[in-house]
Amino acid sequence: MYKRCTAFANVLMLLPLLWALLLVAVPLAQAEETPEKTVRIAYVEFPPITYRDENGEPAGLFIDITRKVALEAGFTPDFLYLPVSRAYLYLSNGQIDAWPGVSNIPALEGEVLESWASPMPVQLSAWYLEGKQPLAHFSQLQDTRVIVIGGYTYGGLLYWLNDQAGITVTEAPNHRAALEMLKRNRGDYLLDYSEPVREILLKPDDDLLRESRVRSRNLAWLFSLASPRAALIRDAFDDAYIRLADRGEVPPVRVLNRGFVVPGFPEKYR
Incomplete structure (x- = not known):
């Protein structure tokens, strides 16, 4: 009888520890089931649109909008400062998820998905x-x-x-x-x-x-097709931009058109 009581008491003492372990294990299991929420975003030196400030931090009109859109879409932006040519390469091989740049770049044809939303030309x-x-x-x-x-x-x-x-x-x-x-x-x-x-x-x-x-040209977010999440992130960004625009927190949704092109401009690069 004494042994049974002792064993029961030991179990009671272990219950708080078991409960604590359970509380830790459940979020870990949920985290494994939740898609990765960090989005790796390149940016280049293009002031005042995108640039690296005196503290080495990403800055600019498009950077500010990108932060808002990423957070509204449920992602954490991780910015990486790159030369333009390296941004192209990293989009092609999937080392970055996205780049806030310009649309219709011939060198990236077939390599990226572009956002439907465009904050400015x-x-x-x-x-x-x-x-x-x-x-x-x-x-x-x-x-x-x-x-x-x-x-x-x-x-x-x-x-x-x-x-x-x-x-x-x-x-x-x-x-x-x-x-x-x-x-x-x-x-x-x-x-x-x-x-x-x-x-x-x-x-x-x-x-x-x-x-x-x-x-x-139109600014847009370009998402790497080397990432299996490209379409998911693109759609989330577009939806987030529309919500933010409705609240007046980003520029209004634009109706895109071909825009101005000087006569004689090479057709391949229009």
């Missing part, structure tokens, strides 16, 4: 000095010197430019250096996006610069 421009001809037709680039930004492919347009015998392409390391090269007559036109250039037009002689529209 971006504009590619031809910058030139006062007194020179605006770029009214893309054929005007023949027999000229064109400055481009290192690491940018311009949606593949860079390859076309390099293949043209009558166009001399010069690479600048960043937007500011490109503007200074243009002002020093080291190029006739600078191909660069309007948003990052306008962000740095601060010097007195920057008022000599003029701008011609080349083409407009």
